[in-house]
Amino acid sequence: MESVKLAVIGAGPAGIALGVESARAGIPGVVILEKAGHICDTIASLYRQGKRVDAVYRKVAVEPRGSLSFTTMAKESFLDWMDELTAGHRLDIRHSHEVLEIRKKENGFLILCGNNAAIEADLVVIAIGIFGRPVKPSYKLAAEIKDRIHFSMPEQPPVGKELLVVGGGDSAAEAACYLSRQNHVTLSYRREEFFRINEQNLCTLNQCCNFENLATRLGADITGVAADEKRVSVCYGGKEEVVYDAIFYFLGGSTPRAFLEKAGIAYAGNKPAADQYGESNIPGLFLAGDLVAEKGTIMTAFNSAAAVIARIAEVYADRLK
Numbered sequence: 001m002e003s004v005k006l007a008v009i010g011a012g013p014a015g016i017a018l019g020v021e022s023a024r025a026g027i028p029g030v031v032i033l034e035k036a037g038h039i040c041d042t043i044a045s046l047y048r049q050g051k052r053v054d055a056v057y058r059k060v061a062v063e064p065r066g067s068l069s070f071t072t073m074a075k076e077s078f079l080d081w082m083d084e085l086t087a088g089h090r091l092d093i094r095h096s097h098e099v100l101e102i103r104k105k106e107n108g109f110l111i112l113c114g115n116n117a118a119i120e121a122d123l124v125v126i127a128i129g130i131f132g133r134p135v136k137p138s139y140k141l142a143a144e145i146k147d148r149i150h151f152s153m154p155e156q157p158p159v160g161k162e163l164l165v166v167g168g169g170d171s172a173a174e175a176a177c178y179l180s181r182q183n184h185v186t187l188s189y190r191r192e193e194f195f196r197i198n199e200q201n202l203c204t205l206n207q208c209c210n211f212e213n214l215a216t217r218l219g220a221d222i223t224g225v226a227a228d229e230k231r232v233s234v235c236y237g238g239k240e241e242v243v244y245d246a247i248f249y250f251l252g253g254s255t256p257r258a259f260l261e262k263a264g265i266a267y268a269g270n271k272p273a274a275d276q277y278g279e280s281n282i283p284g285l286f287l288a289g290d291l292v293a294e295k296g297t298i299m300t301a302f303n304s305a306a307a308v309i310a311r312i313a314e315v316y317a318d319r320l321k
Contacts, residue, residue: 005029005320006312007111007121009099011039013298014127014289016082017068017305019091024067025313027320031121032091033113035098040082042129043075046152046171048178053078055299059199062299066306069299102126102263104282108319122319125278125286125308126263128256135251137166139224148232148246149225158183158246164234166222167250169196173205175248180214186244188217260291277311278304284316 006027008018011034022030038044043053054072056062070081086093098114102124111119134151141149153175161183165176168189176187187205194202208214217236224235231243257267266273266281271292278286286308293300312320 003120008032010127014301021309023089033097065303068302127288161245164244172250278308
């Protein structure tokens with residue numbers, strides 16, 4: 001069984017930042033465990049080509065407190081930068097290592113992975129995002145329509161189709177505008193107005209709605225979907241039915257609460273409990289990124305990583321020898 005000083009779970013922006021901060025602090029024996037075959041899986045898999053990776057969220061600039069900061073970039077440039085940081089700091093990233101369980105031991109932790117790897121670590125930082133498991137609608141999605149249901153943008157987007165995009169956030173708005181270039185799109189949202197879309201995306205959405213390929217359907221309560229030959233029938237309010245070629249859901253992500261609670265992490269309301277340094281109720285088990293930072297703020301995730309490593313270097317120096 002392999003033993004390491006510090007195990008980081010997740011190779012997203014927070015996980016990469018934890019690796020960078022550890023390297024610059026001279027902390028040895030750090031491994032980053034990532035379930036995907038590449039880093040920054042949410043951005044790589046869910047962001048469409050050319051999508052912005054924003055440094056500023058809702059006009060609130062975050063002052064960098066650690067080694068990393070950036071300005072708004074396109075998806076491809078951001079991923080290139082993450083690759084450069086990974087190579088430049090020689091980060092030890094173990095791909096295809098999905099962590100299934102973290103067990104507290106007397107002098108550290110035992111990490112069990114889906115590929116049968118078992119790793120002992122003196123300290124652990126969980127830096128998984130909340131978008132790995134997209135939120136799904138409450139109504140049933142039948143097996144026969146699974147090929148017409150999407151929770152992210154496919155590599156080859158449809159062309160010349162009648163599409164429904166469901167959601168009220170930035171991802172839904174951006175997907176609707178993008179898909180409307182070559183399809184007729186309806187953006188459906190259960191509320192009467194958008195309130196989670198940033199100003200720039202809202203402006204773009206309004207501009208796209210001036211053309212015939214994009215329309216919004218607000219205050220729309222979808223009660224169910226069903227197969228309609230090779231298309232999908234959507235029931236609104238239990239009455240009206242509209243048929244589409246495919247549906248794209250952008251309903252956000254969910255915090256992996258069951259996984260965290262199994263590790264023994266307590267919750268304060270709907271958030272996992274952690275102090276200002278990201279340390280949970282279990283000494284030596286830290287949280288970083290989306291789990292403790294405001295959702296959607298990569299700069300805040302970077303700062304949380306810096307706070308975690310500074311705390312580890314200060315309090316747990318004896319475990320790092």
